[in-house]
Amino acid sequence: MAAVIPERSVAESLSSRLRRRNRGGRFHRVLSDRTRSPDGNVDTLSLWDAHSTVQRQTADAIARLWSLRSPGDAVLDFGAGDGALLARIAQQHAGLREVAVVDRDPQAREAARARLSAVAPFASYAELPTTRRFDLVLAAHVLYFVGDVPAWWRSVAAILRTHGLVTVAITSPECDMYALRHIVRRHEGRRARFGHDLLVRGAAAVGLGPRTDRVDSSFSYPCQDPRLARIPAHSADAGLARLVCWLTALDPERRLPEPLQADINAFLVAHTRDGRLSFRIVDSVVHFSPVKG
Numbered sequence: 001m002a003a004v005i006p007e008r009s010v011a012e013s014l015s016s017r018l019r020r021r022n023r024g025g026r027f028h029r030v031l032s033d034r035t036r037s038p039d040g041n042v043d044t045l046s047l048w049d050a051h052s053t054v055q056r057q058t059a060d061a062i063a064r065l066w067s068l069r070s071p072g073d074a075v076l077d078f079g080a081g082d083g084a085l086l087a088r089i090a091q092q093h094a095g096l097r098e099v100a101v102v103d104r105d106p107q108a109r110e111a112a113r114a115r116l117s118a119v120a121p122f123a124s125y126a127e128l129p130t131t132r133r134f135d136l137v138l139a140a141h142v143l144y145f146v147g148d149v150p151a152w153w154r155s156v157a158a159i160l161r162t163h164g165l166v167t168v169a170i171t172s173p174e175c176d177m178y179a180l181r182h183i184v185r186r187h188e189g190r191r192a193r194f195g196h197d198l199l200v201r202g203a204a205a206v207g208l209g210p211r212t213d214r215v216d217s218s219f220s221y222p223c224q225d226p227r228l229a230r231i232p233a234h235s236a237d238a239g240l241a242r243l244v245c246w247l248t249a250l251d252p253e254r255r256l257p258e259p260l261q262a263d264i265n266a267f268l269v270a271h272t273r274d275g276r277l278s279f280r281i282v283d284s285v286v287h288f289s290p291v292k293g
Contacts, residue, residue, distance in 0.1 A: 042082050042111050044246045047239050052219040054281050055085050058140065061215045061285045062167055063092035066136065069165070071095025073135035076125060076159065078102045079142025083112030086138060087119060096120040100128055133161050140169040141283075144194050145249075150202045157206035166208060166288040168199060169215075176279035177219075177247055180267055184248045187260040196284060208288040219279040226268035226277045231255055240277070244268070 049055050066073075066089065073096055077086045080101035090096055099116045102125045103109050109124055116122050137156055146152045156166055171178050173195075185192060200210050221240060228235050228244060233252040235241035244264070245252040256264070271277055 042105075042107050044239075044242050045081050045084070045108075047243055048219070048246075049084055051221045052281065053217040054215075054219070054283070055088060057215050057217040058169055058283060058285060059085055059088035059092070061213050062138070062169075063089050065211075065213075065287055066093040066165075066167075069093075069135070072097045074098045074100075074133070075120075075136040075138060076100045076102065076134045077112075078125075078137060078139040079145075080112045080138075081105075081108050083108075083115040085140055086112075087115045089138075090116075090119045098123070100125045100132070100134070102126075132159065133164075134159055135161050135164050137164070137166045139166070141171065143168060143170065143199065149194065149198055150205060153202040153206050153208075157208070162290065164289070166203070168286045168288070170194075170196065170199065170284050170286070172214070172282040172284050175282040176271065177281060180244075180264070180279075181248050183263050183267060184250060184260065187257065187263070196286070199286065203288045204291075207291055209291040211287045211289075213285045213287075215283040215285055217281040217283070219277075219281055221277045222275060223272060223277045224275055226272050227265040228256065228261060228268070230258075230261060 071094065075086070075096055075098075077083070077099070078101075080086060080103045083101065086099065086101075096119060098121045099119060100123045101109060101112050101116070103112065113122055113124075137160060143149060143152065160166065171181075182192070196212075203210060221243075223237060223240055225236060226240060228241055231253065232241040232245050232250065242252055244250070248264075250256075268277060271279060
């Protein structure tokens with residue numbers, strides 16, 4: 001892959017102290033660190049994509065704005081998973097110059113490599129020099145797992161070109177999946193630590209302003225009995241059990257406490273009718289670009 005000459009980035013608007021901290025590659029490590037994320041699972045991602053309209057409708061929303069840009073963008077997909085979302089976007093936004101991904105799951109990275117290598121020259125972000133810059137950064141449904149969101153934004157600012165764009169997809173509180181995650185948080189004594197306001201504040205600190213699109217989609221899965229067993233991986237519908245654990249960051253081998261198991265099962269049963277488990281999905285797709293003046 002041809003070397004890219006570093007350009008003036010949004011990071012130049014940061015303080016001199018912040019720029020000094022960046023010289024040691026610290027932001028490179030922050031951007032590559034997803035230690036709070038559950039392990040990826042390509043089969044589970046495929047199951048979700050097969051039974052939901054989320055990927056298609058999110059890709060459509062992103063491509064509508066990206067298509068207004070000139071061809072030749074270099075894109076970094078943070079938390080890329082198997083690369084399916086970016087590949088779908090690329091079907092509508094042709095002319096990507098290069099693609100790089102960040103994902104801690106080696107199986108997912110290889111799946112992304114196989115899928116995206118046909119789209120543009122491909123690399124894992126860890127393979128690239130810290131001087132590499134990008135026109136587009138994509139982070140879809142992954143920032144929930146980042147331990148330090150302000151540090152993530154500083155990392156992004158350090159690699160974003162002057163006229164770059166950062167696109168983030170997050171779950172809206174009115175989404176059924178948000179309610180399911182809230183059940184787990186309530187039993188674990190945790191509050192939601194990430195949301196739209198935190199996202200916008202972090203971006204504003206590095207000179208980026210938002211434009212938000214709402215995306216309505218759905219999930220529908222054939223299922224006669226959606227209830228989880230005490231150990232989810234041993235449930236009658238193992239695929240659904242893995243999917244629920246993936247969506248809620250639960251350990252599929254963990255023995256669920258009875259009150260948590262009862263509340264999750266009540267939620268799943270309430271959303272099952274005529275042999276199908278259905279969720280309403282509402283996402284916010286937020287595009288961040290440098291604030292002028």
